[in-house]
Amino acid sequence: MAGFSDLPLELVEFILSYCSQPELYALSIMSKSLFNITGPFLYKNVDLCIRSKAPPVDRFIINMTDQRRLLNRITTLRIGQSSFERIAIDGRQRLAPSTPENQTTVLNLACKILGAMFGPILSQQSKNLIDDIYSRNYGGFVTLIILLSRNLRRLEIMDQGCNLILPQYLYYHLNTMDIRQRIPSPSIPEMSFNVDHTGVQSLNRDCRFDLASVLTTPGLTTLEFYVYNITRLSASEMPFTRFSPTIGLAALNITTIILRHTRLITGILTCILPHTRALRTLVCEYFYDWGSHDWTRNVSEKRWINVSALNDNLHFVKSSLQILVASVECCDLTRPFFQQPDILAQSTGKLDLVDFEKLHTLELPFPFITGDFQFSHRNAFESKLPPNLRHLLLRPDMSRAQFTYPVDTTLFLLETHLTAWTKHAEASVVANTDTTYMFRVTLSLVANTPGLESVTIWQPAQRSVGWSQAQLEDLTTLCKDNRIACVVAYPQLIRTLKAENWNLVKECVLVDPNRSIGNLTEKRLRGRRENGIPLGLGAQYHLHAIRQGAVDAWSDYP
Template sequence: MTAQRNVLFSVAFSCRPDATMAKLSDLPSELLEQVLLYLPQSAYCSLSRVNKALYGITTSYLYRDITLLARSRDHTPRVDRLFFNILDNPKLGKHVRSLTAGVCTQEPCREVRLCMPIDNKAEHRLSVEKAMRFIDKWQPVVQAEDFLDGLDANDYGVYFALLYLLVLPTLQCINISEIGDETLRPLKYTLDNIRTEEATGNTQLLGRLGSVKEVTYNFQHDMTSPFPRSGTNDLWSSLIIHSIESLELSACREWSSFSRPGAPVPRFARFRNFQPASTLMFLTTFVMRCTVNVAETLHGILPQTPQLRSLTCEAFCDTSRNPLNADTAGATPPWILLEQWNAELNTVKNTLETLVLSVELSNGDCTFFRQPDLKPHVSGRLNLSRFDRLHTLEVPVPFLTDDAFLWIGSDTNFSPYAPPNLRHLTLRTDMTEAQWVYPWDTSIREKGPTFQESKEEAWVKDQARMDLTCVFQIALALIDQLPDLQSFSVWQPPDPSLDMFGYQLEDLRTSCKNKSITARVVYPMLLRRKSTVHWDLAREVTLFDSQFPDSGSVARMFRGERRGIPLGLASQYHLGEFRKNHVRRHR
């Protein structure tokens, strides 16, 4: 990609034979469009002001991906100006493909109502009247009395609701970061009114939203902190409309599976009341991050997804915020009941092609060597024998072995439970002692680690190495059991000091080569590059390629997705440790 960019810029700005510099406006439009792909948003704004020709070319890039994230009361994007700009020139709204909005802060702010500054009272009064005339024709979906106060106060949420619902006819992707109750409440109310009107046969506004194909709820663009807790106004449910094909829901970790008797039903459990014909009929990709009650969520959503092909679930619980409650007899039931997961997954057994599962049980108040033991909280074995179309699987090792303790010599006979057409298998290091280890920075403490802490740290690292040895042996056993595999991948631990030894990687390569299976090793880059911006960055090393057996090792970097599989899972605990400065960033 870098080489291609350099070639484009060298061609674009090379000197002519007459020693004069080529003007940007002299370039062919096809070449200029390729150059524009590498420019930041600010550059599009500057180029659009040069001349009419560049304005015509750069406008579509300028409006294609719009980000309106509010940082604080003092850093609130001027959504009102954008709204009136598109209202005056509707052609601009047709360029918008992706819209990102909401509140993006490190700390939850439950009662936030963001208002944009009013520059001139007289002009503001005219703008309010103009907006009111515009929304009059959308009664009763957009009720003027509900919006009047927000328009007078120049409310961020009101103008965003109008922008999203009324003037963006070709919007394809909506990303929402919602951590407060007030900021985006106008959007929820308006969407709920649309559903009410739909029930009466009025589908005009719902049709305007039919272009939206992707929805991400609680979007965090830089991941400088763990996913925030979501708000309490059920905005996520209101965002779901007929046309969406890809849905990602995040930050639902406060809804525990083991609520006390008489406690309210978890919010995701209410999803089961939705009618399939009116919600998820076209959904093909579903990603669920940071969710405690996975089984309950699947129970509510999967029956409404007749075309689901890709499912990603991150089971996450921070016991410092969501303790696993004991039952009436005083015993703590297993957090993950794989028998229950099997029952819920069977709903999509005839359509599912890709399944990714990860597990993260942590205590955000404790260092890595004092994390809770996950093994007693897992019961059962993953059974996918009835999934005829499932060809790609990525799961923690204990899900396949019926042994969360990873004993050497444990039952690794997965073939009776494997999908009959499994072609690509990836093993995760979740649920091992190696999941939490990181380069601990003791320099921030007034005193060095105590003898007990040093002893506990050494024991955890020894156990982590033993667990990885078991993962390696189980990997070799699975390669022998599944001769129809086309590729086999193994994740390495977050901490690079625990990577598999060279001889182990060589044995893995040889075993796959003997079976003509592509062998890959995946390295998460969060702790390797020691920056939270790399939470979804991974380095993949191909040890052996069955299609190019003589090519040797080949390394590639992936961000966001790796061969269609979402990245960045099981990283919440380490993101929290970065924020608390527990991770040593220096050598």
């Protein structure tokens, strides 16, 4: 069998593109030839989150200044506190003391770098940056790295404990007149805040997100973030409702906003959308853990899935919006899927998108289109889809098939568990009923939506409540007759029983009008689609079920 270093270079580079940073590092120290191959990939995505088994950020700066070409390879930088390991920080923002040699070296480098950028006479901002580095301020080190990384495309901030105040810190140093006048301002097109790579929602509910500072990051076009409370959208105690006079609205060019697993979509959009009139892609991941809140505390929260309010907010970006994605999870993480609460009383409204002429892609739960949260076969519906809709993706969210997963039913044989057995059987029946409803609505939408080019059907997590083969064949026939591409999406989290597959999806193309051969094709996608739509939405409940061992690993589940 050929060794790794003996494989063709193209194949090796393809394999390396799927490796994580620790795996790339392990390969780079095996041989000089592998180091030369893995080097560009190793420094493409750099993780400088604070944790015990990571090189200190000052040591990284020293190493990189000796090899400046490696800095030009950095396209993604992850900073802040590690989500996997909580490390205590000495003081609010400061790192642990370093060796005197490292401290002196990094200070000399900072003075040399800033002197080369701004001249021998340093400005007050440059002096402040040097003072921050001298005092071991993590934000100071990160700012210096960003100034040196001219090809940086994405900045990921993990500040769950709010100890680092990174957004405000970066804004202070990167938006000063001194930097903008003397050097090309560092451009960071993409930024994420408190979005965990494991897919799990942040447990910290007191963290503030200084939205105004982040929105004015030079060159920012894509923003992905999680915030628990609307009052945490600013650095001050006052909630963010408008920009301060020092922040110019004309400078905003946000084209993509992704709100991850949060319950206050409406309130956040009310703050943001009036200032982002160039928005083209909006992704809203509704998530509400029923078991962690007192529903009688706030009457307004009883209708927290307010689709009409979402529709009102969308009118701020009516002339620019092209892609709209929404997922919904309203669940009790402490209960099995057959004991989930009824969300009918918490849901209202439907989308009216007939005036959105540029909107061409929708990924939505069925009730957002039909207004029928009961999934009732007796209720007629009138869809108000955009006139130029080309791609429709339909999710099983809010149905009783959404949270199903395989369980060990032998546990129900005990007499004390007969009630659970009954509820499990009833939940399985109504889940299949909702699946039949989704099948019929899909046929109606495909047959009555002119100009539609593709339809994608998300399947529930459990195979037994998914679409039957006969239903898929009927949809295939209808799509062939109308020359519409037909795709079925299977989320792989429950199917593989691996938490790391929370954003892995298998897509089966049933119909492709552009192919002369009608054979079924399959592909697997992870992370994002080609158009930038994130995968793994609405996965909090099943991630929790897997971590708690509630899913039966011995079920017949391919």
